[in-house]
Amino acid sequence: MHPEPLTRLIDELQRLPGIGRKGAQRIAFHILRTPRDEAERLLAAVQDVKDRVTYCSVCNHVTDVDPCAFCTKPDRDRRVICVVEDAQNVIAIERTRGYKGLYHVLMGALSPLHGIGPDDLTIKGLLDRVKGGGVDEIILATNPNVEGEATAIYLAKLLKPLVVRVTRIAMGIPVGSDLEYTDEVTMHKALGGRREV
Secondary structure (H helix, E strand, O other): OHHHHOOOOOOOOOOOOOHHHHHHHHHHHHHOOOOOHHHHHHHHHHHHHHOEEEEEEOOOEOOOOOHHHHHHOOOEEEEEEEOOOOOHHHHHOOOOOOEEEEEEEEOOOOOOHHHHHHHOOOOEEEEHHOOOOOOEEEEEEEOOHHHHHHHHHHHHHHHHHOOOOOEEOOOOOOOOOOOOOOOOHHHHHOOOOOOOO
């Protein structure tokens, strides 16, 4: 129905996460309608990311310098490492402006159903960092889903013998929500993680 180059663009856009067929078509037609210089800027930005952005050799966060800014900043607390599944999680934690330690990005979570095992994650790098000394606490900040929980439990078992404090981020009811709409698992986590006031 479309010229071959447009069909190919739609097919490639559809491969992106969260983009379905209709969304891919909308984006493709938007690109077609935009002036050539805007389309070339988009192309240059994609090429620049592929050419210049990589993963930090220490923490696996995305960076254009290695090691990354978090790992080289002298004012970060090197005794604490927050373990997250992917780079977007680092950004979410940094937005709070409350965490001042280091990070370790696992590059995913354990998911046997999807063929992702311990060797597919950067667990060895994390263990090497802890064994290197100077780390007092590991904060497990994996997602509160089945894969994230399984990953946190697996990591806790590996880290405990290394005589390091292992903590898990608190989970529970979001601020501004109503208890009547809270599911059983979230309510259970909220009750289990309660603290004295």
